[in-house]
Amino acid sequence: MGDAERESRILDAANDLITHYGYDKTTVDEIAREAGVSKGAVYLHFKGKEALFEALLLRESERVMDDMFARIEADPEGGTLFHVYGHALRAAITNPLIRALSTRDRRVLGDFARRFANMASPQDGMMFGREFIAHFQAAGLIRRDLSPETVTHLLVYMRYGFLMTESILPPEHTPPIDEIVAAMADMLSKGLAPDGQGDSETGKAIMRGYVAQLRAAIDERRGKLKKDE
Amino acid sequence: MGDAERESRILDAANDLITHYGYDKTTVDEIAREAGVSKGAVYLHFKGKEALFEALLLRESERVMDDMFARIEADPEGGTLFHVYGHALRAAITNPLIRALSTRDRRVLGDFARRFANMASPQDGMMFGREFIAHFQAAGLIRRDLSPETVTHLLVYMRYGFLMTESILPPEHTPPIDEIVAAMADMLSKGLAPDGQGDSETGKAIMRGYVAQLRAAIDERRGKLKKDE
DNA sequence: AGTTGACCAGAATCGTCAAACTGGTCAAAG
DNA sequence: CTTTGACCAGTTTGACGATTCTGGTCAACT
Numbered sequence: 001m002g003d004a005e006r007e008s009r010i011l012d013a014a015n016d017l018i019t020h021y022g023y024d025k026t027t028v029d030e031i032a033r034e035a036g037v038s039k040g041a042v043y044l045h046f047k048g049k050e051a052l053f054e055a056l057l058l059r060e061s062e063r064v065m066d067d068m069f070a071r072i073e074a075d076p077e078g079g080t081l082f083h084v085y086g087h088a089l090r091a092a093i094t095n096p097l098i099r100a101l102s103t104r105d106r107r108v109l110g111d112f113a114r115r116f117a118n119m120a121s122p123q124d125g126m127m128f129g130r131e132f133i134a135h136f137q138a139a140g141l142i143r144r145d146l147s148p149e150t151v152t153h154l155l156v157y158m159r160y161g162f163l164m165t166e167s168i169l170p171p172e173h174t175p176p177i178d179e180i181v182a183a184m185a186d187m188l189s190k191g192l193a194p195d196g197q198g199d200s201e202t203g204k205a206i207m208r209g210y211v212a213q214l215r216a217a218i219d220e221r222r223g224k225l226k227k228d229e
Numbered sequence: 230m231g232d233a234e235r236e237s238r239i240l241d242a243a244n245d246l247i248t249h250y251g252y253d254k255t256t257v258d259e260i261a262r263e264a265g266v267s268k269g270a271v272y273l274h275f276k277g278k279e280a281l282f283e284a285l286l287l288r289e290s291e292r293v294m295d296d297m298f299a300r301i302e303a304d305p306e307g308g309t310l311f312h313v314y315g316h317a318l319r320a321a322i323t324n325p326l327i328r329a330l331s332t333r334d335r336r337v338l339g340d341f342a343r344r345f346a347n348m349a350s351p352q353d354g355m356m357f358g359r360e361f362i363a364h365f366q367a368a369g370l371i372r373r374d375l376s377p378e379t380v381t382h383l384l385v386y387m388r389y390g391f392l393m394t395e396s397i398l399p400p401e402h403t404p405p406i407d408e409i410v411a412a413m414a415d416m417l418s419k420g421l422a423p424d425g426q427g428d429s430e431t432g433k434a435i436m437r438g439y440v441a442q443l444r445a446a447i448d449e450r451r452g453k454l455k456k457d458e
Numbered sequence: 459a460g461t462t463g464a465c466c467a468g469a470a471t472c473g474t475c476a477a478a479c480t481g482g483t484c485a486a487a488g
Numbered sequence: 489c490t491t492t493g494a495c496c497a498g499t500t501t502g503a504c505g506a507t508t509c510t511g512g513t514c515a516a517c518t
Contacts, residue, residue, distance in 0.1 A: 028481060038492045040483085049481065104397075130402065149404050150412045157390025158383070160397055165382070168333075168389055173359065175378045183379045187420030257511060267462045269513085278511065 007045045010035045011056050019096040023053060024110035051225055053112065058218050058225075060097045065218075067091040069211050072204065079203025081141045082193065085155060086185040088127060089162055093177065103163050128155045135206055141198035151192065158184060236274045239264045240285050248325040252282060253339035280454055282341065287447050287454075289326045294447075296320040298440050301433065308432025310370045311422065314384060315414040317356060318391055322406065332392050357384045364435055370427035380421065387413060 013034035017026040028049055032039040046052040068091035072078035078087065092098050100108035133148040133155075142151060162184070165174060174180075189197060242263035246255040257278055261268040275281040297320035301307035307316065321327050329337035362377040362384075371380060391413070394403060403409075418426060 027479085029479095039481090040492055041490095043482065044491080146412055147404060147408070149402050150408055153394070153398060153403065153409055154387070154413060154416060156398060157394075158386050159390075160393065161386025161389045164389065165386075169382060169385060173378050173381075175376060175382065179376070179379055180382055183375050184383060187383065187417070189420075191416030191418075191420035256509080258509095268511090269462055270460095272512065273461080 006035075006037060006041070010037065010042055010045060010052070011059055014052060014056050015060070015097060018053070018056070019100065019108060022108050022110050023112055028052075047225070047228055051228070055222070055225060057097070057101065058222055060095055062215070062218055064091045064095050064098045065211060065214055067094065069207070072207055077200050079141075079200035079205075079207065080189060080193070080197060081136050081203060082185040082189040083200075084203060084207060085128075085159075085188060086181045089159060089181055089184070090177070092159075093163060099163050103160065103167075128152055128159070132210065135210075136203070139198065139202050139206060140194060141203050142192055143194050146192070154192075155188075158188075235264075235266060235270070239266065239271055239274060239281070240288055243281060243285050244289070244326060247282070247285070248329065248337060251337050251339050252341055257281075276454070276457055280457065284451070284454060286326070286330065287451055289324055291444070291447050293320045293324050293327045294440060294443055296323065298436065301436055306429050308370075308429035308434075308436065309418060309422070309426060310365050310432060311414040311418040312429075313432060313436060314357075314388075314417060315410045318388060318410055318413075319406070321388075322392060328392050332389065332396075357381055357388070361439065364439075365432065368427065368431045368435060369423060370432050371421055372423050375421070383421075384417075387417075 010031065014026070014031045017030055017034060028042055029039055031052075032042050035042075042052065046055060068084075068088050071087035071090065072084060075083055075087065077083050092102060097108070099105075104113055106113045130148045130152055133142065133151045136142045137144050137148060137151075161168070162180070165180075239260065243255070243260045246259055246263060257271055258268055260281075261271050264271075271281065275284060297317050300316040300319065301313060304312055304316065306312050321331060326337070328334075333342055335342045359377045359381055362371065362380045365371045366373050366377060366380075390397070391409070394409075
């Protein structure tokens with residue numbers, strides 16, 4: 001078993017246990033056992049429990065980002081902000097840990113919840129923040145008569161509500177995810193896009209730049225994690 | 230001091246204390262003192278602490294509803310669903326207790342949080358629920374190609390995010406409430422309204438009916454409260 | 459008759475302390 | 489050189505009784 005594969009197994013185990021029992025109630029011992037290695041081995045790969053968790057968040061963030069990006073590239077109209085938005089939501093809701101992170105679910109994050117009050121995760125902070133929206137506006141993919149801050153707020157509201165669906169609306173009346181996302185994207189494109197919708201390829205180009213930027217941010221954090229070891 | 234006025238003072242005191250310290254940490258003794266009456270007097274008006282709180286919720290719900298209704302009637306275009314929606318949000322965010330109720334804020338609701346898992350409040354349950362939306366669709370105020378459930382979800386998402394603003398977005402970048410609500414209403418009207426927007430007066434008529442229905446529901450609950458005494 | 463506040467039983471809180479557990483280390487085994 | 493798991497120090501948990509607090513009542517007072 002290679003080094004990278006073992007690290008990956010440890011992260012898999014941590015992911016399963018933490019999304020199920022929460023950060024606080026998951027012990028390093030359990031993670032090691034679930035991963036089929038000894039506890040010492042865990043400390044060979046990570047500085048400590050916190051660093052392990054952070055590494056896990058980075059990995060899952062990257063996965064969600066890759067997932068989103070793949071969906072965008074595969075979709076002819078994927079570069080429109082509202083398709084971008086839809087693909088981002090689909091990717092995010094699929095990943096339990098990222099969902100917990102985005103909704104600041106204390107049952108999963110435990111003590112870490114406080115840490116995220118200050119430090120926004122790459123996912124959250126950069127994805128639909130002011131700069132991001134301004135960029136899309138400049139490229140003619142969003143109406144320019146709205147301030148970027150306002151657009152950001154609207155998009156974050158919907159994203160938050162969407163990821164909270166299970167908690168706030170009775171599941172028996174919830175339509176399929178695809179139907180909701182489709183309606184959302186459609187509504188947004190009619191409500192926030194300029195006449196003519198803007199050019200999808202331009203949007204894709206922007207997204208490639210952003211994904212690269214996000215990836216760089218993630219790698220930088222990874223580097224810091226390693227250096228602290 | 231009349232009987233009704235004293236009851237009102239007790240509710241005022243309870244409102245102040247509970248929105249500030251939360252249900253659990255507010256004692257009947259403090260409520261009585263704040264209201265300038267004895268503890269016994271509180272029990273003359275209400276069966277117990279729970280009944281007092283429920284009465285408070287009913288009063289505040291009714292106030293928010295009245296507020297919303299007044300805004301709608303005063304607005305020439307107030308009958309459009311999206312103006313209705315905007316007025317409902319403005320009214321709701323103004324009232325701390327209703328905001329806490331709508332966001333299921335445990336710090337304020339305390340033990341009561343659980344009770345609302347099953348029993349939806351009139352405000353929440355009826356306001357933008359399936360039936361309500363279906364009604365507006367039938368009246369030609371919302372596109373008919375979307376299922377009422379889907380529309381409900383979209384609206385609830387935005388409402389939830391909007392009422393959570395303070396908790397999820399840094400206040401320094403938050404535009405004025407009016408700007409956000411205006412953008413939201415505009416976006417919704419472009420995205421979810423049929424061509425031609427529909428007739429505002431029709432919407433107002435529907436709203437009058439709904440408000441009457443809500444008021445009846447509130448009065449019924451009030452009656453049950455009194456009966457249990 | 460209408461109000462009050464002292465009073466009560468049960469619940470929550472505090473303080474304590476021993477047992478169990480947890481993150482982290484490292485000598486020893488492989 | 490890599491990996492392990494017994495081990496350690498510090499923390500958390502839980503049981504316990506003492507003490508305070510809280511919702512609710514009711515005899516006494518106005």
